[in-house]
Amino acid sequence: MHIVYGDSRDDRTPEIRQLEEIWDWMREVYPDTPRIIAGDYNLAPDHPAWQPLREKGAEPAITAGATTLSQTDGEYANLYDNLWFDEEVLDVTGASIVRFPDLLGMSHEEARDIVSDHASVYITLGDAEPEFVSVAPSQDSTANTRDCIDLNSSSASRLDELPNIGPARAHDIIDGRDWGAVDELVEIDGIGPARMQEIRDSGQLCQ
Template identity: 40%
Template sequence: MLRLFVLCLLLISSLQTALADVNIGTWNLEHLSVRPNKDFQSIAKVAKNVDFLAVQELMSEDALNTLAKELTRQTGKHWSAMASHAVGRSTYKEMYGFVWRDDIVAYEDGAVTYLDRGDTFEREPYSARFRSIKDDTTFVVATVHILYGKNQADRASEITALSSYWAWLKDTYPGKNQIMLMGDFNTPPNAPAWSNLDASAKPLMLEGASTLSTTDGKFANLYDNVFVSRQSAIKASEIKVFKYPEYLGMTNAKGRDSVSDHAPIFFRASFTGGRQVAASAAPGSSLPNPMKPASPDSSGKNLTVAIRGNKKTMIYHRPDCPSYNSVSEKNRIDFANAAAAEAQHYHLAGNCR
């Protein structure tokens, strides 16, 4: 009888944990923009299988908002979206984006583009902290699209630099936050370039392929992935490449033309092992503005999200400001937060408002 009682308790505990899980995905949506041949209905039909999605190769904020609206229409639940500013060294630039179901996930704080002082990344990674409404745990999602270049050697320097970026993420989001780095790495997880990051983080996907071949039903490379800390309390399950052409009943050629040449990575995440202090937003309440700078975390300390000042103009820029990356190195000065900049008589840039 005691054994049966213990078994029942274990089953109840397991069920409660499963109910608190969040379904998460990452997807390179190949030049996501509002144009006639981009099939937002099909994209949303796939994306609604998760509660939170990181998007790479976003070309406009309008496109991300269009996706959020279509997800809202299809699920009957409201979805929110937030995008980075455009990043890239040349005239060609991309954005990163996040979309999430408001009754399951809430934006917490700390949305920021990486301060890439060495200018290693063609497209600097983007990150933010979110909260699972199911159990009041917080988690950090960082996303990146590694340069493809002409060959693997062109990608190796950015992959190697992810070790420094990982350390930066831990410093930027202190405490027991649970960090996930996801995106299109244009590099398989067994490449030698991963050796620097390997001591700190591990990939969730180790085999398979996520890029669409020109042959129906075939996939070519495992370039998309998710990395978590080797000491993380995150428990990931049901990790898979979601083969969307089969799910949508379309050919690979049709998928490549109207959806993406990449399939998403989906997984189920449990954050209960790293329980955090409950955040301020609650189901049904208004969400924090994702374009605001970081607010204090549960310890009362501000997240380290650098404010960039221009010593020549005495203007400062938040990471979400359009001119954030336009400040020249010789005129640049960083502040821990807006208050520190204003204490030195700097004023917020007009295009940040």
């Protein structure tokens, strides 16, 4: 799955909720096959939109860390990539994020240009062992996802963490730099005074 619709998390919510029906369909069509839904959902696994799928018995393999390559080497933002599976059926014994730029000795700029701007995720079943060296999320990288967001320097993926900002508006912010104050965001199509105030009140912006 690749959830790309809309400019905000609210826009993506209906598509995420639709996965509940897909989950049921998979059981109906493949009754004896363990179910896994893999994808880039543009929504973190702790978002309330996932609740209907959780109630069906699905769980995310990755619950900590981040998978989106930032423009700064070694820093990652957003936990949007995941594997949702039926924990009562699959004997999942391991799950992690593969930070391939670190493994391949690449800068994030090079990795984003020729490979992907997302790190891979995986699970292991039973006594299986991965055939590559994975780099588990570190405390430092988790802290990076909580750093304040700067309208004039943060990446599009970081800007997307703000309320009412999706991929399209994140790029509009980048194209409009330099910003003198958050109030100026009303210049962006779709951001009125109320939405701008929600962004200000989120506490996520650098002061």
